Amino acid sequence: xxxxxxxxLETAAAWLAAGHGVALATVVxxxxxxxxxxxxxxxxxxxxxxxxxxxxGCVEGAVIAEALDAIGDGKPRLLxxxxxxxxxxxxxxxxxxxxxxxxxxxx
Amino acid sequence: xxxxxxxxxxxxxxSGAGLVIATRLDTAETxxxxxxxxxxxxxxxxxxEAARRDASQRVEIDGVSWxxxxxxxxxxxxxxxxxHIAQPLSHMAAMxxxxxxxxxxxxxxxxxxxxxxxxxxxxWPDEALADLPLDRRTAVVTLTHDPxxxxxxLVAALGAPCFFIGALGSRKTHAxxxxxxxxxxxSDAAIERIRGPVGLAxxxxxxxxxxxSIMAELIATLRQDPSA
Numbered sequence: 553x554x555x556x557x558x559x560x561l562e563t564a565a566a567w568l569a570a571g572h573g574v575a576l577a578t579v580v581x582x583x584x585x586x587x588x589x590x591x592x593x594x595x596x597x598x599x600x601x602x603x604x605x606x607x608x609g610c611v612e613g614a615v616i617a618e619a620l621d622a623i624g625d626g627k628p629r630l631l632x633x634x635x636x637x638x639x640x641x642x643x644x645x646x647x648x649x650x651x652x653x654x655x656x657x658x659x
Numbered sequence: 660x661x662x663x664x665x666x667x668x669x670x671x672x673x674s675g676a677g678l679v680i681a682t683r684l685d686t687a688e689t690x691x692x693x694x695x696x697x698x699x700x701x702x703x704x705x706x707x708e709a710a711r712r713d714a715s716q717r718v719e720i721d722g723v724s725w726x727x728x729x730x731x732x733x734x735x736x737x738x739x740x741x742x743h744i745a746q747p748l749s750h751m752a753a754m755x756x757x758x759x760x761x762x763x764x765x766x767x768x769x770x771x772x773x774x775x776x777x778x779x780x781x782x783w784p785d786e787a788l789a790d791l792p793l794d795r796r797t798a799v800v801t802l803t804h805d806p807x808x809x810x811x812x813l814v815a816a817l818g819a820p821c822f823f824i825g826a827l828g829s830r831k832t833h834a835x836x837x838x839x840x841x842x843x844x845x846s847d848a849a850i851e852r853i854r855g856p857v858g859l860a861x862x863x864x865x866x867x868x869x870x871x872s873i874m875a876e877l878i879a880t881l882r883q884d885p886s887a
Binding site: 593654656658 | 660661662665666668669672682684685686687714715716726728729
């Protein structure tokens, strides 16, 4: 769908090859006017370096924190962000949309 | 996903193959599904449909949630006729992410000077199209108004599952074109696949404006037409 996909996966592979812990976050569902379509990805390295995007900046901080936890415990996570969510006060989407994001460690 | 699967996915993309990465959302189990899909497995069928629509999506299969991430090859546009309109059209299509080939056996038209940086093929359209993939991710647009060049391209496109077939020319020219194709044995339903005159009716006058109208119809078909 877009060339960004390649870069995120390739960067994740390069980080793994260099011995880093890596998690991948993927937008799996959107409602309303979400900033990035399903399939958008963000790769996170255990030292908090990241590449790609899942929201254009609105929820990246929260997603990176969950990704770091996933690198730690190996458990996949399904996160939802949106204005109707309690977390919206902290990390909601300004556009009023909602997104669901899957976070997994790459083993 | 494990690193082996990730490496395989990257290799598949490099080889130019269309790919769907299917991820089970409760366990993170990953399956790589290469396109085109032929198996009747429900997950494979769903992946094929997601790829056809170029829409990554979450699906439920037998009570299990999967995410299907579609990595399609870029859509293709074959422009037949290296004419004036082909210049803005091929550049606009390339900007919109299409893989563009300009076909014209007339070497005075198909020059690198007129089409800098674009893939040019100076063969007859039927020969050129025989050597290029003609699938459901492919659009063919003829621009020459010359039946000797346009018709063989349209015949080749009609014999393939191209998502878009367009032909430039007035309504009168198009009616004559349809009559010729009918005489060659094409059914009305087949001939109706050809959009002619190609392009949305936006009152376009200049070559660049006509290119915009053709691009608009092309993108509307790619993104909105459920049968495309």
